[in-house]
Amino acid sequence: MRASENSNIHVETVVLERTYRASPARVFAAWRDVEARKRWSVPSPDVIIVYDKADFRVGGFDDSRCGSPGDLRFRAFVLYLEITQDRRIIFAEHVTEAGIARAASLITVDLEQKGADTLLTLTMQISSIDGPEMLQGYRDGWTPTLENLAKEF
Amino acid sequence: MSTQTLAKPHYGTFTIERTYPHSPERVFRAFKEPEAHFRWFVSGEGWEIDAYTHDFRVGGHEHGRFRPTGQTFTLSNDVRYLEITPAKRIVNAYTMSMDGKPFSHSLSIVELYSDGKGGCRLVYTEQGAYYGDASDVKNRRAGCEELFGKLDAELRDHP
Numbered sequence: 541m542r543a544s545e546n547s548n549i550h551v552e553t554v555v556l557e558r559t560y561r562a563s564p565a566r567v568f569a570a571w572r573d574v575e576a577r578k579r580w581s582v583p584s585p586d587v588i589i590v591y592d593k594a595d596f597r598v599g600g601f602d603d604s605r606c607g608s609p610g611d612l613r614f615r616a617f618v619l620y621l622e623i624t625q626d627r628r629i630i631f632a633e634h635v636t637e638a639g640i641a642r643a644a645s646l647i648t649v650d651l652e653q654k655g656a657d658t659l660l661t662l663t664m665q666i667s668s669i670d671g672p673e674m675l676q677g678y679r680d681g682w683t684p685t686l687e688n689l690a691k692e693f
Numbered sequence: 694m695s696t697q698t699l700a701k702p703h704y705g706t707f708t709i710e711r712t713y714p715h716s717p718e719r720v721f722r723a724f725k726e727p728e729a730h731f732r733w734f735v736s737g738e739g740w741e742i743d744a745y746t747h748d749f750r751v752g753g754h755e756h757g758r759f760r761p762t763g764q765t766f767t768l769s770n771d772v773r774y775l776e777i778t779p780a781k782r783i784v785n786a787y788t789m790s791m792d793g794k795p796f797s798h799s800l801s802i803v804e805l806y807s808d809g810k811g812g813c814r815l816v817y818t819e820q821g822a823y824y825g826d827a828s829d830v831k832n833r834r835a836g837c838e839e840l841f842g843k844l845d846a847e848l849r850d851h852p
Binding site for chain 1: 710773776784804
């Protein structure tokens with residue numbers, strides 16, 4: 541929905557869940573480790589992600605670009621706000637496409653032990669800038685990405 | 694690793710709109726200029742300001758620490774800028790803490806629009822994770838509304 545009738549921001553909170561056959565410590569490590577993220581945090585095999593900067597700590601920033609090889613049109617600026625080892629990560633993200641601001645979001649990753657498995661809950665509070673397209677963009681991106689993460693275990 | 698229960702935050706979203714009889718460029722300056730920003734955003738009656746830094750740039754970090762007069766607890770606000778498009782949009786993420794312990798994380802977007810009559814319409818959107826109780830979002834909205842009222846006085850009193 542629009543943030544207000546006078547705004548071009550569209551807001552939505554999207555919650556996705558998936559269970560992984562791995563301990564919370566292993567799932568957390570896959571989020572923390574940049575080499576692992578390069579493997580799983582892209583929505584399809586045609587997409588690559590390059591990290592120009594990675595700094596996984598509270599107050600640290602990641603600066604990455606992704607897209608088809610030769611056309612890394614999406615840039616994501618990620619700021620880590622909260623990191624609780626093996627339990628929770630909260631970060632803010634700002635996305636530009638070809639230099640144009642497209643979205644900002646507040647994302648919480650919760651990891652809950654369920655026996656030998658981990659239930660991951662991804663809560664994404666999304667502001668799509670200048671139109672609602674990025675709301676679906678986040679769903680379209682993160683749903684296959686959470687599937688990819690399962691291949692790490 | 695610890696299996697103790699980790700408190701779950703409430704998630705909330707709110708939007709505030711104000712119209713000011715000043716151009717978007719003028720309103721933007723009140724965010725960008727350190728003295729102006731300090732007057733309307735930081736200083737206030739009933740508060741002691743222990744520390745404040747202004748760092749208005751993408752990747753910049755502003756840290757403010759303050760106490761209600763007569764109280765012993767300290768509040769702090771850590772702001773980090775994600776996007777600054779002059780006279781148009783400011784995006785930041787901010788964390789509020791009490792005695793060093795975070796109690797909320799928020800994504801904050803300020804949009805500035807010309808109202809076609811020489812004035813500016815400001816739209817503020819916040820999406821946050823709040824660790825208190827059910828009244829957090831309402832209280833945060835009220836706090837922000839107060840700030841945008843102070844911005845009105847700043848623009849009027851310091852042309």
